[in-house]
Amino acid sequence: MQTVKQGDTVRVHYHGRLDNGNTFDSSEGRAPLEFTVGAGMVIKGFDNGVIDMKIGDKRTLHIPVDDAYGPKNQEMVLDFPKSNIPSDMKPEIGMDLQMSNNEGQVFQVKVVGINEEFITLDANHPLAGEPLTFDIELVEIV
Template identity: 70%
Template sequence: MQKVQAGDTVRVHYHGRLTNGTTFDSSEGRDPLEFQVGSGMVIAGFDNGVLGMEKGDKKTVQIPVDDAYGPKNPEMIIEFPKDQVPAEMVLEPGMQLNLNNSQGQVVPVVVKEVGEAIILLDANHPLAGEDLVFDIELVEIVGAPSRIIMP
């Protein structure tokens, strides 16, 4: 049976959770996730986790911070002037907002603290600093580069 190799396009079902068991994402009730292995479409630990799997295989993969979304970067904590927020907007810690950067790109942020003059915003990925656990089921290998297979 064919085993997943770098460059293959695969379809997987997955259940992602934190090490404390809290689910953060799952393909349950949706089409399987399709991606090309090794292309950077998914985090490195997930990419590496599917290597060598065969259709129908199920496994649990522990992904350390460095192979997931990396550690929290203190430089991604932004001090934002409160007087630049519309007066009618009530900000609370944990609230998710979108900012536009100097190139006009949308940057999702989370309100960390609301002070008298400054709001602290966290622009780190929500899963930065977390070790992750994924239950993965390989549904199929959709496409693979041509290979010479020795008899």
């Protein structure tokens, strides 16, 4: 039976959990996730975790921070002047916002602090700094 190798396109069902057991994502009720192994379409630990699987195999992957979304980067936490916020916007801690940089790239940020002059925004990936666990099932090698 064929096993997964670098360059194969695969379809997998998955259930992703944090260390506290909370689910952060799942393919349940949706089509399986399709990606090409080694193409950088998924996090490194997930990519490497399907190698040598056969169709129908199930596996639990424990992915350390460095093979997931990496550690939190303090350089991506910034103070943004309240004077630059539209007057009709009322930021709250935990609120997700979109910003754009000088090149016009749009990215997600989370409000993590508010004081009289600034709101503090975190542009790290929401799962940065988290080890992840995935239960996966190989559905197909395309």
